[in-house]
Amino acid sequence: MIRVAVIGVGHMGQLHAQKWRQHPDVQLVGVYDSDPVRCQDTARTLGVTAFPSLEEALAAADAVTIATPSYTHGALTIQALRAGCHCLVEKPLATSAAEAEQLVHLAQQAGLVLMAGHIERFNPAFLWVRRLGVQPRFVEVHRLHPFRPRSVDVSVVFDVMIHDLDLLVVLLGSALQRLEAHGVPVLTARPDIANVRLVFANGCVANVTASRVSAKFLRKMRLFEPYRYVALDFAERSVEHIQLRLGETALMEGEECMAEWISDSGIRSRIVRSRLLGAESADPLWEEQHAFLRAIQSRALEDVGIEQTLEAVQLAERIEQAILGGL
Numbered sequence: 001m002i003r004v005a006v007i008g009v010g011h012m013g014q015l016h017a018q019k020w021r022q023h024p025d026v027q028l029v030g031v032y033d034s035d036p037v038r039c040q041d042t043a044r045t046l047g048v049t050a051f052p053s054l055e056e057a058l059a060a061a062d063a064v065t066i067a068t069p070s071y072t073h074g075a076l077t078i079q080a081l082r083a084g085c086h087c088l089v090e091k092p093l094a095t096s097a098a099e100a101e102q103l104v105h106l107a108q109q110a111g112l113v114l115m116a117g118h119i120e121r122f123n124p125a126f127l128w129v130r131r132l133g134v135q136p137r138f139v140e141v142h143r144l145h146p147f148r149p150r151s152v153d154v155s156v157v158f159d160v161m162i163h164d165l166d167l168l169v170v171l172l173g174s175a176l177q178r179l180e181a182h183g184v185p186v187l188t189a190r191p192d193i194a195n196v197r198l199v200f201a202n203g204c205v206a207n208v209t210a211s212r213v214s215a216k217f218l219r220k221m222r223l224f225e226p227y228r229y230v231a232l233d234f235a236e237r238s239v240e241h242i243q244l245r246l247g248e249t250a251l252m253e254g255e256e257c258m259a260e261w262i263s264d265s266g267i268r269s270r271i272v273r274s275r276l277l278g279a280e281s282a283d284p285l286w287e288e289q290h291a292f293l294r295a296i297q298s299r300a301l302e303d304v305g306i307e308q309t310l311e312a313v314q315l316a317e318r319i320e321q322a323i324l325g326g327l
Helices: 011-020 038-046 055-060 070-082 097-108 124-132 154-172 283-300 306-326
Strands: 002-007 026-032 063-066 086-091 114-117 138-145 176-184 193-200 205-211 218-225 226-235 238-246 255-260 267-277
Touching: 002 011, 002 055, 002 114, 002 238, 002 283, 011 026, 011 038, 011 086, 011 283, 026 055, 026 267, 038 238, 055 070, 063 070, 063 176, 063 306, 070 086, 070 267, 097 306, 124 238, 138 154, 138 283, 154 193, 154 205, 154 218, 176 306, 193 306, 205 267, 283 306
Parallel strands: 002 026, 002 063, 063 086, 086 114, 138 205
Antiparallel strands: 138 218, 176 193, 193 205, 218 226, 226 238, 238 267, 255 267
């Protein structure tokens, strides 16, 4: 049985705490929050201990979820690692590359699991795309949502865009060659909308837009490669797959032919469409927590993708610096 404490019980912290109580291999020992009233209320609702100090929470736990404001992640995670706790840190892992590198180094030295809460890695739509083996040459991403007075301690790059930067690092596995970024502070002192064009060493180009001041929610990624187009909708957890097929291949279940023709040389061509839906019962947060637990239980420290997380933070910092340099 792994003893878990949740540090920070705002929106995401409460979700983590509620979910941890459902894991059969976990004992949620309690919660800690700098707001004592919120801490007591959450602990009472969950039937767990409200720790009066961070030190007491860390002493009682084998592992912690850190779901505090982004700017505190680095210092709190350092304290938790030094106390011997495995750490699941809500995104972003840290708000600077140097701080993220320090966290990774400390965790590796101590033999502790350090994982960032990049929940979209566990979205059924993204899992489908990884199974499809897509090797895109061009990627278009839009992640937009209305303004909410939460996570405004960082720019939209570390608040919103970081999700897709992490997914691109995981999906492409290629070094960045160059970037061009633009952003505007609209409702806060930091950029609230941003766009970046990323050129990777493998030839892929990605155009990524993130906003926290939009009228509607939109969470989509489109991938283009020769003879294939794949569109992910993270909100619907769906994938649209369109492919050009040559020859007399039969349609599989769930596929439809959008167009068909025969070339002058007699070769039949078809544009085939299919739509893949993730199970409605899928629970990305549960899967994220379960991956963290598996890594602790198996001591497979490399299985949580922390090096990719570090790359995403480094990339976010470069983008933010480029934006701020242009303001």
